[in-house]
Amino acid sequence: MCMNPIVVVISGLQTEDKKIFMGSIVPRFPLIVFILFNFLDNIHAGVTSSFIRSEWPSDDMPLDNDAFAVPNGYNAPEQVHITQGDYNGKAIIITWVTPDEPGSNQVKYGKEEKNYDFTAEGTVKSYTFYNYTSGFIHECLIDDLEYDSTYYYEVGEGESARSFWFQTPPKIGPNVPYKFGIIGDLGQTYNSRSTLNHYVESGAQAVLHVGDLSYADKYEYDDMGVRWDTYGRFAERIQAYNPWISTAGNHEIEYMPYMDEVVPFKQYLYRYPTPYAASESSSPLWYAVRRASAHIIVLSSYSPFVKYTPQYKWLKAEFKKVNRWKTPWLIVIMHVPIYSSNSAHYMEGESMRAAFESWFVKYKVDVVFAGHVHAYERSHRISNIEYDVTGGVSYPVPDKSAPIYITVGDGGNQEGLASSFNDPQPDYSAFREASYGHSTLELINKTHAFYHWNRNDDGKKVATDSFVLRNQYWKKRKLEENDLHAITPTPELDAY
Ligand SMILES: *[C@@H]1O[C@H](CO)[C@@H](O)[C@H](O)[C@H]1NC(C)=O
Ligand SMILES: *[C@@H]1O[C@H](CO)[C@@H](O)[C@H](O)[C@H]1NC(C)=O
Ligand SMILES: [Fe+2]
Numbered sequence: 329m330c331m332n333p334i335v336v337v338i339s340g341l342q343t344e345d346k347k348i349f350m351g352s353i354v355p356r357f358p359l360i361v362f363i364l365f366n367f368l369d370n371i372h373a374g375v376t377s378s379f380i381r382s383e384w385p386s387d388d389m390p391l392d393n394d395a396f397a398v399p400n401g402y403n404a405p406e407q408v409h410i411t412q413g414d415y416n417g418k419a420i421i422i423t424w425v426t427p428d429e430p431g432s433n434q435v436k437y438g439k440e441e442k443n444y445d446f447t448a449e450g451t452v453k454s455y456t457f458y459n460y461t462s463g464f465i466h467e468c469l470i471d472d473l474e475y476d477s478t479y480y481y482e483v484g485e486g487e488s489a490r491s492f493w494f495q496t497p498p499k500i501g502p503n504v505p506y507k508f509g510i511i512g513d514l515g516q517t518y519n520s521r522s523t524l525n526h527y528v529e530s531g532a533q534a535v536l537h538v539g540d541l542s543y544a545d546k547y548e549y550d551d552m553g554v555r556w557d558t559y560g561r562f563a564e565r566i567q568a569y570n571p572w573i574s575t576a577g578n579h580e581i582e583y584m585p586y587m588d589e590v591v592p593f594k595q596y597l598y599r600y601p602t603p604y605a606a607s608e609s610s611s612p613l614w615y616a617v618r619r620a621s622a623h624i625i626v627l628s629s630y631s632p633f634v635k636y637t638p639q640y641k642w643l644k645a646e647f648k649k650v651n652r653w654k655t656p657w658l659i660v661i662m663h664v665p666i667y668s669s670n671s672a673h674y675m676e677g678e679s680m681r682a683a684f685e686s687w688f689v690k691y692k693v694d695v696v697f698a699g700h701v702h703a704y705e706r707s708h709r710i711s712n713i714e715y716d717v718t719g720g721v722s723y724p725v726p727d728k729s730a731p732i733y734i735t736v737g738d739g740g741n742q743e744g745l746a747s748s749f750n751d752p753q754p755d756y757s758a759f760r761e762a763s764y765g766h767s768t769l770e771l772i773n774k775t776h777a778f779y780h781w782n783r784n785d786d787g788k789k790v791a792t793d794s795f796v797l798r799n800q801y802w803k804k805r806k807l808e809e810n811d812l813h814a815i816t817p818t819p820e821l822d823a824y
Contacts, residue, residue, distance in 0.1 A: 374753040377761035377792070379783070386744040388516050388543070388555070389562075395521055396558040401488030403428040405466075407560025407599075408483065409567030410494055411574070412534075412617045415606040417497040419471035420571060422450070423601060424483050425463040425560065435468045437481035442491065444482060446470075455598050458587035460553030467601055475499040492568040495533065497620045502656050503773040506620030507531065509570075510661075510734075510767040512538035512699025513577065515741025516559050519764045522784045523740050524566055530768045530782060534570050534619065538699035539577025539629070539663035543741045544595070546579075549587065556595050574600055575626045576613055577663040577699060592630070602626070607646060614639050616646050621771050623655040629664040629700075633683050640683065647691045652801045656774035658693045660731070665698035667707045667724070667733040669757045672746035673700055686713045689729045692800045694777075695769070699737035702746040703762040704781055706793060707733040709800075710756040724756045729800060736781065740764040759793045775802045 389395055399406050405424040413419030422435055430452045436444035450468025454461065466483070473479065476498040482491040498504045509532030514520050527535070542559030544552045566572075580596035582589065597612055604615035613628035625646060633639045650658055666677040666685065677698070688696065689711050711727035714720035738745070747762035765783040772778065781793040 374755070374757040375759045376749060376753050377759070377763075379761055379763060379792075386517050386519060386740070386742050388546075388742050389518060389521065389558075391554070391558060395516075395562045397561065398427075399488075399490060401484075403431050403484070404488040405431075405484040405490050406463075406564070407557065408490070408492060408564050409560070409600075410569075410571045411600070411602060412571050412619065413469050413471060413603050413606075415603070415616070415618055416500050417617070417619045418473050418475065419469060419603070420473065420494060420496075421467060421469050421601050421603065422481065422483065423465060423467045423599065425465050425557070426484070427463045430464045432483075432485050433466055433468065435470060435481050435483055437470060437479050439477060439479060441480045441493075442482075444480070453598065455594065457553050457582075457589055457595055458549055458584070460550035462553060462595075462598065463557070465598055494569055494571065497533070500618050500620065500654050502621055502653060504620040505770070505772055506622065507533050507768060507770040508536050508622070508659075509534070510536045510538065510697050510736050510769065511739050512663075512697075512735075513540040513702055513737040513741050514563070514739035515540070515543040515743075516555070516562050517740050517742050519740025519784065520562070521740075523738075523764060523766050524563070526782055526784055527566060527766050530766070530780070532570070532768050535566070535572040536624065536659070536661050536697060537572050537574040538661050538697050538736060539575045540579040540699055540737070540739075540741065541574070541577070541596070541600070543579050543743070545582050545584075546742060552582070553595065556599060560599065573617060573619075573624060573626065573661070574602070575661050575663055576628055576630065578630060581630055607642075609642050610638050614642060616649075618655050621655055621774065622657040622659055623650050625658070625660045627660060627662040627680075627684075629662050629677070629680060633680060635683070643684065643687070647687055650691060656799050656802055657771055657777065658691060658801070659769070660688065660693050660696045662696065662698050664700045665705075665733060665735040665737075666696065667710070667756055668698075668701050668705055668735050669750045669754050669760065670701045670703050670705065670735075670746050670762075671748040671750055672702065674750070676700070681712070685711060688731050689713060689727060692729050693731040694797065694800060695779075696731045696733045697767070698733070698735050699739070701735050701737045702741070702743060703735065703749075703760065704738050704765060704783075704793070705735040705760040706758045706781070707756050708758050731800075732797070734767065734781075736765070736767045738762075738764045739766065740784070761792065763792075765792070769797070775799050 408424040413421040433450040438445035544555035602612045607616040609615040664677040666681040710724035711730040712724040770778040777797040783792040
């Protein structure tokens, strides 16, 4: 790796020797490390940010907080949210909860506000979790939508009806611009609220949620269900308008034998449907969607993924379906990071790395987003696929075909920040900081995307880590790009 770092360490040194020399009354100054670095071939020494966020309580907002307000009216729909409903972005799944009775399953929708040309009929269900009984959870698929259009929709009945809108993505295509927001480990604290406020400011069009949604599992008995409901009302102001493409985290597992609740992901799966069948997946926990110029693969860190498991077989087949001529951007989301140098959850992603990393490199995945670690970190393009226990270097090496790994588990849940990074910073780590925030990925055309990590900075949005993401597949295909014969390189893929 070409690196030319100049490292300057300025510190309130507090070694044992110095303490004795200066006397024991010297206060313990924090070690402040400034790293100055040179850029060389886009690869530079890692940065551990010296930003220290001021403390904000990481408590959940109380039940009577206005973020959790129940909408007015008898049986008024609440917790409205949408997600992509098909493979290509022409369908949407709308879900909502009615508290008092099932009521109507109908969604009215159309291109004009309050003047709906269409209706669609959904389904309703409810569940119990120990001594909690959910409201009536409605789910409705709306398909055959037109691309690149604004639709208005209404759920609920009479005086209690509520209306929202969403925008369909443009038709799949190589140079179709689109802006994703990436949020992880959100929870329902004041910091979570700040993250959502900043997401709105960043102007993204859809959310990739890398898992750990409500943190309802921090509660017991019926309070768990209650906190799924408050989370749904809290996130509605964005989830009802921008589709959220989610993966499940460990806080969604909710394996609770003491309450006789042993079916993993029960509450999550009742509340957050996914369009898994559209990508021929056999489970709502892993699936893929295509949106604008992106092919997004959603993996489940807590479902079997080793060789011969359904997720493994599905992923193998899904990678073959990726058509970079139609969707040049290949994005993977999962909960547990594969590369993280934070002490929290260190090495937990190793088993998935062993299973899937060689495919990520082979298929030139552009970027892998994960959460789980409550901090921000970005890697260089590195891989560690040569090592096989008896041979190869057991350390990641620079690899231009490898994805960039980004951990953005800093949405702001009640567990607070993971502020302890391994020291020294490993070569593979490009930037790391323990602050709350979210990322945006703005796809410009098939070769360029703009990436930002936005630190909440306790109230004001500050763009902190940003770079131009170059598409690894198209970077090397400048010649073929102008070669008419190469326009359909893989005819069998054209069906996708
Ligand atoms: C549920 O069970 C818990 C623990 O036994 C109890 O404290 C709570 O009041 C119960 N709630 C309901 C709605 O029955
Ligand atoms: C793609 O976008 C980048 C960044 O805006 C620009 O520099 C480049 O010229 C664009 N490429 C094409 C083929 O338009
Ligand atoms: Fe997690």
